[in-house]
Amino acid sequence: MPRTGVFICHCGTNIAGTVDIDKAVEASRNFPGVVHADEYRYLCSEMGQDIIKKAIEEQDLDRVVVGTCSPRMHEATFRKAAAEAGLNPYLLEVANIREHCSWVHKDMGEATPKAISLLRAAAAKAALNTALEAPRLDVEKRALVIGGGIAGIQAALDIAEAGYEVDIVEREPSIGGRMAQLEKTFPTLDCSACILTPKMVEAAQHPNVNLLTYSEVEEVKGFVGQFDVKIKKKARYVDSVKCTGCGICWEKCPSKAPSEFEMGLAKRKSIYVPFAQAVPNVPVIDRDSCLYFRKGRCQICEKECPPQAIDYEQQDEIIERRYGAIIMATGFDQLDPTIYGEYGYGQHPDILTGLEFERLFNASGPTGGKIVRLSDGKPPKKVVFIQCVGSRDKARGMNYCSKICCMYTAKQAVLLKEKVPDAKSYVFYIDVRTAGKGYEEFQRRAAEEYDVAYLRGQVGKIFPEEDHLVVRGVDSLSGRLIEINADMVVLAAASIARCDAPEVGRLVGINSDSYNFFNEAHPKLKPVETHTAGVFIAGACQSPKDIPDTVSQASAAAVKAIGLLSKDKLQGEACTAEVNQAECSGCLYCEAVCPYSAISPVEIEERYHGGTLKRTVAEVNPALCKGCGSCTVACRSGTINLKGFSNEQILAEVDAICLQR
Amino acid sequence: MAEHNLEQIEKIREAVKQDLLGGRIDLLLGWEKGHYWWQSRPLFAQSEEDLEKLAWDSFCAVNLSRYLLEELKEHNKVGVLVKGCDARAFNRLLQDNMVPRDRVILYGLPCPGMLDYDRLAAEAGSVLLSITEENGQVVLITAEGEAKADRDEMLLDKCRGCIYPDPAVYDQMLLPPQGEKESPERFKKVEELEAMSAQERFAYWEKELSRCLRCYACRQACPYCSCRECFVEQENPRWQGRAYQPSENFMFHLIRAYHGAGRCIDCGECERSCPVGISLQELNRKLIKDINELYGDYEAGLDAELEPPLLTYRPDDPAAFSEK
Amino acid sequence: MTTESGKKSRLIEEMKAQSGQDPNSCYQCGKCSAACPVTAALDLMPHQVIRYLQLGLEDELAESKTPWICASCFTCAARCPRDIDLARMMEGIRLSVLRCREGNKFGPADLTPEQLEKLPQQALVSGFRKYNK
């Protein structure tokens, strides 16, 4: 029986509060194989780890059991400490007596016996632990960024600056993302294009950055360090090399279609670039509205194009490349407020969402930068902004606060005053949230210098009357009904996750929360990492965010990726499956269920009655195996076992945990 | 031995003789009469006079495919006579990579359904000397005289529920096929047990499994039990005790049945070979019924290309537990 | 729900028991008051009634006309972002006032024959519902 040491942590009062530590230490002494039991207030601290290391050397321990917080929290810490004391890190076992015991059972009488049985199970498992070595995997020195908005661009530039190759895959014909649709950005009101376009150009020209626009990721296989990705480069029907971006084609093109970039408020040609400063400045042909593709006629763009760059025969192209790290920067959408019938969105041209109103400010936008009513083209006198449309709404919308609406509404109210001096803005709000640097000051200026009326309350009904819209709301502070004959209504619709986010997330093996935002590994300590090693997230795809937070997350994700790419070898998974080939009957059921195709048949020779017998058995490639264990259950005779969670260990844990004493 | 049996045996012998003597196979697995007239036991024929002992009658219930596992170790090419269930057993072994298809020649024998001696003896009432068969009737010849019985009544349990008497895979078909049969009562017993309360069901199985001697005859006869070392005999880890004791018996039979989930060909050999007559087939049939109901009809062994249901999945599979 | 004086308010506890609604989940956005079709006749706006519940102002609630005017058309409940069913809450207040304050203002026996002819069916039923508890 290996010599086992048990160490129990008080965790201040987190554990000691409801678990009788001394009783647990006493009980641990008579577990089978335990020769040393100790406790300390903060085992994970420097001092705590030294106690363990000293005990390993002095007591000549070959197994260690620590009764502390969740293994997901400090298993790595204690394994490192054990390794420093010369004990193979995988000979240490953690009993989770905090999250799974002291924190969830208030009464000492219940928590202590449970902690003891969890410790007994850990000791039983530790006794059967074996010394393991994690395989060393090589790392492809190239990163993949999915999403070409400000988050993707910033992350890609940081990675490129660190000297690594990086590909940006962007679904739209140009990078730029949501930020390209903005006119000004809060709180400094600097023009969005002026700060974004240089970054886009820098990304286009950076030797290490490769733009794959109008492309989508089709398939991701492999694992951290060796992601094999298939990218579909959709056919643009324009030769990117020849095209000079002169614009003659989209000037002369006769057929039009609603512009996605302008949120449908304006039209674009069938051959188009989404916006003026598009990078790359190479148009794409939209098959659904192009006369040539629909009826085989026209072909004006082909005739008019000086460098003859149009190529109707261009086909979609699948690119296969290997990457070491992946950053998801897929951005967000805005809620469609038609679910709020009382606001009448979609039934009147002068009721817009925040993003649509933002497009009106843009010089190359649907109204050329002039703020006019879309119904009759006259400048609006009274504009009503309604906050929290779909946000903070448990019943019909999203339960969370979208974080950016209070600020962009204040910004739009200020811009409105500058463009239409005699316009009056009203903002129906529940709470104005201005928690960023310089945010509160900016919002107060909007209220004080730009005469924006902030009404604490909500709107019950909006209905058209003659040439204006009657907005009926309440000012809950004064308790009075408010009725405004508004010329325009702007709904600050919630920021929501992309509708296809779960599928895109599953491509790279990460899951999303109930709102379809990607799940970070830890909300506070690992905000840009995910549970899948090598896959990082940045920006609004993780939760609604403003530009400063998005950019800082992008750089954070970039640093995580760089940290990964800078390693020449990566530590793989130590707890992998292993076949006892003498007993393997070669049915290969394990191979059928292995999600990572880490198991393959191999021919072996066996002595049999004097002669030799050739037969097929299974073999595990430890570099590919991730240790899920599905093969061990598909195998009927248990000849394929999982190191670290072996059949013997789990049975021992069950036996130990069921002992009621 | 009925005359038509003699003709059939002659036909079979002719077919296999050319292959055996011609060297295409160096062993033939067939049946020969056993110690009693109502026993037909496996025949390992390697020469012409071995073939003289060849027998084909209504008692050839033993599943010959199972013997391939051992015989293929010593013999290069083996011929085997396969009824409907034996052929499906062969497909089962093929799917488990236990038998190389190119070293086996299958002689298909559509099966009329094998008779149950205990039922014949019970029907005869006194010492049964022999039987003859004509057009669906069995003539029971005893010391006191003769009695008639409907052949279908005298079938083995496993043959009464048989749907596929014709071999699903063969190299040569030696006798005319019979066509698929209806088996309305296949899951009758399962449904009866399902209708009981948990307590009653437990009492039923407790009584049944308490008789289990752990002789593992069921495992030895079963085409899906092809592990080199069965989990019950393993010491490290010690999955299972050796004593025949209530909880151990439950563990063995539940796990053995589970190992057959989506793999059991419902041939009934386990029940037939069980010395204490435990209704083992009902455990397997319960799994077959549930898997058909949950994940689509699947008849193990009919088509070796079809993947066993528990080795694959569909993202929108139903579950037998709440998924809310 | 403790009133400023800190003592447990029986009326409000009764209301919560009756209606199963928790006033604390309201963040006073005012959507109910904006949607309510009869605000003109109310002395207290719906969101103010909930505010009084939150503050435990028992006496003012007992005197307020609003719970009695509310015809439970459910517009507020349909639009409340906090999923509070105000109509049930108003019903709860009515019942609590009747029970805790014996404020039975108008019994079915006081109906005159003429009123009986003119009263629509629904008013009769809701009358019984409100008053005879």
Next chain:
Amino acid sequence: MSTAVNENAAGWEPLIVAFCCNWCSYAGGDMAGTSRMSYPANVKVIRVPCSSRMSPMFILRAFQRGADGVLVAGCHPGDCHYSTGNYHVRRRLSAFKRLVEFTGVEPDRFEVRWISSSEGDKFADEMADMTNKIKALGPNGKMRDARWQNIT
């Protein structure tokens, strides 16, 4: 063999073994801990890398060693860290659960649940719900190995 388990005298506390997958349900348990929820101490968690590591033998072994209830918890289908683990579990344990019930074990004694890493509340509710159901059912004599308690 349903040994007359005399624990159902007053004060009997059910023993429930919960096998939780490391990536989702175990993390859900941690979340229940960090948010200081509470659930009965009868449930004891064993960590497995994925719910697809759950062999029916472990479930029966728990019953043999005197567990009154067994819960297997994994990620919601589609969220499995190993991509297809819980799809296989759904078929395996659906078939096994019905087989176990067929031999007389009450359905509530062996359950499977999908709990994600952010569903701390669901983790606590499922544990409490399971404990109550098992308390209602009483001690599980079936498949219990009477020799076990006095061996060690």
